[in-house]
Amino acid sequence: MSDLSSGAADGDTARTVADAAAGAIAPDDVAAISALRSAVMRLGRRLKHQRVDESLSPTEMSVLGTLARCGSATPGELARKEHVQPPSMTRIVALLEAKGLVRLEPHPDDRRQKVVSQTERAEAMLDESRRKRNAWLAELAEGLDEDEWAKLRAAAPVLEKLAHL
Structure with missing residues (x-):
């Protein structure tokens, strides 16, 4: 299991998509990062519509x-x-x-x-x-x-x- 998927996120284990492009992140982790980004963005957009004050x-x-x-x-x-x-x-x-x-x-x-x-x-x-x-x-x-x-x-x-x- 990778550091990212086990929950570690300190400076030594945090990785970027640029690292993925350079081959520093396992392909499974790249897919997990992409899925996480997509899910967080969709959920965030949906949450924004649950506002009390539309103004x-x-x-x-x-x-x-x-x-x-x-x-x-x-x-x-x-x-x-x-x-x-x-x-x-x-x-x-x-x-x-x-x-x-x-x-x-x-x-x-x-x-x-x-x-x-x-x-x-x-x-x-x-x-x-x-x-x-x-x-x-x-x-x-x-x-x-x-x-x-x-x-x-x-x-x-x-x-x-x-x-x-």
């Missing part, structure tokens, strides 16, 4: 999720975490503030900066969104047998780790 873009939802996970941040920190340019994040934050989902407060150490925090309204909306998406996933998972459930439970922490690398 928010996926990017706006992602920023709110980042604030929920990481706490308050400057627009620059949010831009880095979301992999967008700072001017784009400034626009996103302004839209979220106009919708009452974030508030801007002075930075405690740098008067030139602002700190972005989510509002109670955003927290409630995110909670409802999580409930809706979890219910949708639970409904899908009802069709799994015990062996598939066991594999899914084992895969969840590995997928979470990959999402944060």
Whole structure:
């Protein structure tokens, strides 16, 4: 069994598709990586449609999720975490503030900066969104047998780790 399929994902064992092209990854692992990518993308697209507030873009939802996970941040920190340019994040934050989902407060150490925090309204909306998406996933998972459930439970922490690398 390869390191990837056994769940190892540290810097020594993580491999890229470029490595696969160079012959560094076994063909079975290339197929597994491709299947994983395809499944995650399809599932992600379907999850995006399970939104509570259709007026928010996926990017706006992602920023709110980042604030929920990481706490308050400057627009620059949010831009880095979301992999967008700072001017784009400034626009996103302004839209979220106009919708009452974030508030801007002075930075405690740098008067030139602002700190972005989510509002109670955003927290409630995110909670409802999580409930809706979890219910949708639970409904899908009802069709799994015990062996598939066991594999899914084992895969969840590995997928979470990959999402944060």
